[in-house]
Amino acid sequence: MEGRPLFGESEKALAEEEISALATALLDRLEQLAKEMAERIRAGSRDLQYDVVSEEELEEACRTHIGNALQALSGRVPADTETAARIGRRRALQHVPLPTVMTAYRIGVKYLWEVVVAEAATTPSVGSDGLVAVATAMSELQDSITGAMVSGYHEAVARRLLDSEHERSAVVEALLQGSSMDADAVWSAAEVLGVPRNGPFTVVAAEVPQLGRQALPEAPALLNRRGIRSSWRLRPDLQLGIVYLRTPRDLDELVDVLRHHARQRIGVSPSYDDLCRTGDALRFARVAMRGGDAESRTVTVFDDSPVAVASAGAPDVMARVATNVLGPIEDLPAEEREVLLDTLDAWFGCGGSADEAAKRLYVHPNTVRARLRRIAERTGRSVADPRGIAELTLALRAVRQSPDPPSWERTGTTETTDA
Structure with missing residues (x-):
């Protein structure tokens, strides 16, 4: 794109008489000025990672910028900002840090101003007013060109990041699907993800709140701040992550x-060392995720939750277990049924302490004990019997893990719970 002319109507006469002559004189020395500016920039940015730009390329950029600037100062053409944007995009692709590019531009502008002042000193026709006008014009020119360069730089960075993210997403998906990879492919995958070839790694599986919505939009950045590298993939129903565990912590x-x-x-898989096993780890992560209570914010770590993952590992089997064990409780009115199940859940959660469960439920401990007896009467499983506890635990987990209660069989009578 092209910017507006640097001079308004009131300034044209001055520009034609003084600035145009000055700019024209300098244009005759364009090759020399380009070489000198390139040398100045190279010397001033020697420690700023500018060495990736070759001497020829830098000199050509200086020649282009000086030529455009002097022609704009002469009033012949508007300032050309597209060239600056193109150079900004080029520097971004060369991975030159933006502060380094800005430093180079400041050095170049300072050099050009020094040249203009020196030339004005040898040109009697350029007075102090003309020099002020040149300074104003150069300031406007610097703003427009630098702004265009920065915009071009950011545009290229955004495109590069998007391309990189697409590449990372494709690699993550291939690993999660358990795609067959040879050694070279696995090395390439590790390089794209920025992790070592060998772990330990873990897979995170998180239910999404809505179709196509991220479950953990902030987690990747927060993990990065803690020095934990991760790569993520969004599926319609899940957000999945591969996390590199550098230390046990x-x-x-x-x-x-x-x-x-x-x-x-959310479910977290067991740790694993080989990226090729990511597909298996995903299966464990999904089982761990299903081990949490439905419609809850539970984070279930596979290795830390054997009962939860065991009951989630075979949903159809566990639905039948729930039918056989807790089916008689289903015959109670909904409110009474939930009271008994919540009490059983609280009792398990408090390590089998009626006193602690009572505090959690805001009832008397004797009420908890009465409800547990009620459960034993209806199910035939006592919380004083290890086998009964195990069966009740698995059945309750199956109920809690399903967003829809299992299709329990009715057993006949409807009774009331304790008062």
């Missing part, structure tokens, strides 16, 4: 982040 840090930002159930 990283797993605790990961779980802490997940628990603070969970929107729905």
